[in-house]
Amino acid sequence: MVDRPSPEPRWLDDDEHQTWMALATLMVRLPAALDRQLQRDSGLTHFEYQVMAGLSEAPDRTMRMSVLACFAEGQLPRLSQVATRLEKRGWLTRRPDPTDGRYTLATLTDEGMKAITTIAPAHVNTVRTLVFDALTKAQVRHLRDIGHRINHAITNTTPR
């Protein structure tokens, strides 16, 4: 709109176009399918699940909010609201870090641990059904390498 946005009209060839269509569809439908399953079985968002899963594997089931936000690929304001929701359910508690009052420590309660233990198998099962049962062993390894490469490109290219 302002100036020429891109000097290069390098369009996608046929292989790339087909791949892009498949990937775009996947990025819309796979998260949607996983969210539906989690929502139906536990009333949890995928982000909330990721937060609880992360805490459940941390030492003392405790993490600093900022570290947890980075782990769950989210920003701090978002995590803060999610923590409020989980706190109301009694699945999470927050307290200031004794060694540095600027930090806040989030810990998963016993009920939270019990909940995630109940929820996880069905979720893992869904992931297995939708992803791994559909792929060969070789494709699983290929997908890992492909994912790593794209993620690497995003971190290197994207500002911030």
Add this chain to the structure above:
Amino acid sequence: MVDRPSPEPRWLDDDEHQTWMALATLMVRLPAALDRQLQRDSGLTHFEYQVMAGLSEAPDRTMRMSVLACFAEGQLPRLSQVATRLEKRGWLTRRPDPTDGRYTLATLTDEGMKAITTIAPAHVNTVRTLVFDALTKAQVRHLRDIGHRINHAITNTTPR
């Protein structure tokens, strides 16, 4: 919570776990990166872009709302609101189908066509940078097959 949610404790092996982590990260960060670019350069959502791109390639730049919603992997209420927004910008018009008044035809205006033509190169360039420049030719073909298999599993497994 109610009964045993899953009878099978088939956990992910090491390869699968690494792949799942990479894929989960990708599903969060790639759409976010693409949305940021579109938002910055044109104030458009990825869904809005998909709608306009779909219309731009349709005959007479016209599609029925329901077909367009299906094409863009979205539900009808969502498309309805998006169409309202695009209509306010003068990029889209709606009118009832002359042959069946229950349908609504959405058409891309000349300004809309001009806009998508201006926007598309930068978006394609971002896709190329983040995805295809990071992959080998073989990986592109692998990713296409993997995407097709997972999408197929979703359509077959997911209810509705």
Add this chain to the structure above:
DNA sequence: CCACATGACTTGCACCGTGAAGTGAACGCT
């Protein structure tokens, strides 16, 4: 010792997406 800068987190506001109810048009049955 006090003012200021920095860093971590929370709150408020506006936007977007989802699900349920409402409208209006076309078909089928009597």
Add this chain to the structure above:
DNA sequence: AGCGTTCACTTCACGGTGCAAGTCATGTGG
């Protein structure tokens, strides 16, 4: 013809997300 059903679409209310501003605690220079 007339009524009811089905279908496509819109509108509304609610919850989640992202961004800018505000709060609190900790270091640092005068």
